Amino acid sequence: MAIFSVYLVNKAGGLIYQYDNYVPRAEAEKTFSYPLDLVLKIHDEKVIVSFGQRDGIRVGHAVLSINGVDVMGKNTADGKDVIEYLKDSSNYPVSIRFGRARLSSNEKLMLASMFHSLFAIGSQLSPEVGSSGIEMLETDVFKLHCFQTLTGIKFIVLADPRQSGIDALLRKIYEIYSDFALKNPFYSLEMPIRCELFDQNLKIALEVAEKAGSFGPGS
Amino acid sequence: MTVHNLYIFDRNGACLHYSEWNRKKQAGISKQEEFKLMYGMLFSIRSFVSKMSPLDMREGFQCFQTSRYKLHFYETPTGLKFIMNTDLSVPNARETLHQIYSTLYVDYIVKNPLCSLGDPLQSDLFSARLDTFIKNLPYFNPRAA
Numbered sequence: 001m002a003i004f005s006v007y008l009v010n011k012a013g014g015l016i017y018q019y020d021n022y023v024p025r026a027e028a029e030k031t032f033s034y035p036l037d038l039v040l041k042i043h044d045e046k047v048i049v050s051f052g053q054r055d056g057i058r059v060g061h062a063v064l065s066i067n068g069v070d071v072m073g074k075n076t077a078d079g080k081d082v083i084e085y086l087k088d089s090s091n092y093p094v095s096i097r098f099g100r101a102r103l104s105s106n107e108k109l110m111l112a113s114m115f116h117s118l119f120a121i122g123s124q125l126s127p128e129v130g131s132s133g134i135e136m137l138e139t140d141v142f143k144l145h146c147f148q149t150l151t152g153i154k155f156i157v158l159a160d161p162r163q164s165g166i167d168a169l170l171r172k173i174y175e176i177y178s179d180f181a182l183k184n185p186f187y188s189l190e191m192p193i194r195c196e197l198f199d200q201n202l203k204i205a206l207e208v209a210e211k212a213g214s215f216g217p218g219s
Numbered sequence: 220m221t222v223h224n225l226y227i228f229d230r231n232g233a234c235l236h237y238s239e240w241n242r243k244k245q246a247g248i249s250k251q252e253e254f255k256l257m258y259g260m261l262f263s264i265r266s267f268v269s270k271m272s273p274l275d276m277r278e279g280f281q282c283f284q285t286s287r288y289k290l291h292f293y294e295t296p297t298g299l300k301f302i303m304n305t306d307l308s309v310p311n312a313r314e315t316l317h318q319i320y321s322t323l324y325v326d327y328i329v330k331n332p333l334c335s336l337g338d339p340l341q342s343d344l345f346s347a348r349l350d351t352f353i354k355n356l357p358y359f360n361p362r363a364a
Contacts, residue, residue, distance in 0.1 A: 022273055126285060
């Protein structure tokens with residue numbers, strides 16, 4: 001069981017805290033000969049696989065390194081365009097490492113504000129009166145739980161679908177936020193949280209919640 | 220337990236079908252605007268979920284719930300989207316949505332040469348069968364209101 005990440009979103013939709021609680025999954029490295037049997041394309045300044053799945057390389061995975069040297073976005077370490085480099089048959093055989101691209105801080109800010117509006121639309125499109133926004137969003141690999149306080153701050157936790165005790169965890173995080181962020185005289189409201197005690201206590205709360213384990217499907 | 224409403228969208232975002240059974244609150248905008256808002260929300264959720272996910276996904280977004288209702292989502296590989304809103308006590312309606320697709324949509328729309336795909340569904344037979352199908356669901360029991 002696992003808790004993947006924690007996001008705190010202020011009432012304007014700004015991301016004020018984010019913590020990733022998982023190590024990125026095993027990545028696939030493979031040596032290719034010319035021509036490449038995958039279709040690559042550029043998306044969001046990254047080179048990603050758009051067609052062809054094999055040996056643990058999946059559509060959507062990004063090129064992380066070429067011949068053991070990490071790439072910088074869509075360029076190789078020495079500034080050449082990755083796509084152009086891979087078109088040149090004299091560079092083969094070449095060893096390429098693929099994996100899920102990590103989210104950049106900018107993307108995290110964007111996703112947080114995206115959820116902020118999804119939350120509001122979820123409540124507007126409700127067929128029932130007096131509905132809140134999205135409280136739980138489920139996919140086949142993770143569940144997103146959201147708790148909005150009366151003051152409008154959203155606590156978002158991404159966890160394994162079978163992980164239980166998330167409601168208690170969300171309230172615990174609220175408590176930690178009230179104790180260690182709000183009572184910190186150097187913390188200004190609505191701004192990113194940079195308080196050491198908050199970090200420490202949040203990590204302890206996550207460990208405790210993960211130990212609570214799972215009790216079958218649902219939580 | 221109850222079913223509120225059902226939307227069917229094609230892969231371009233056009234609303235092919237909409238029907239409602241026990242809907243207590245309207246969105247306060249015209250139906251056309253509501254369909255656009257609903258499709259936009261689902262489109263964003265799909266992109267949001269694929270970026271947020273820590274692992275590779277197979278099926279992606281399945282459902283979400285608020286304090287009052289639950290939205291079930293099913294997408295076919297051809298991009299047709301089936302959305303059903305129910306109350307919170309319905310555990311999983313994806314099987315039902317798949318049945319609506321495989322038995323009702325395929326049989327009464329795809330196999331009907333007079334229905335052109337991509338236009339709003341006109342078939343009365345389809346609407347009638349869908350209505351019967353939904354009303355026979357074990358969780359279709361409007362609470363005494």
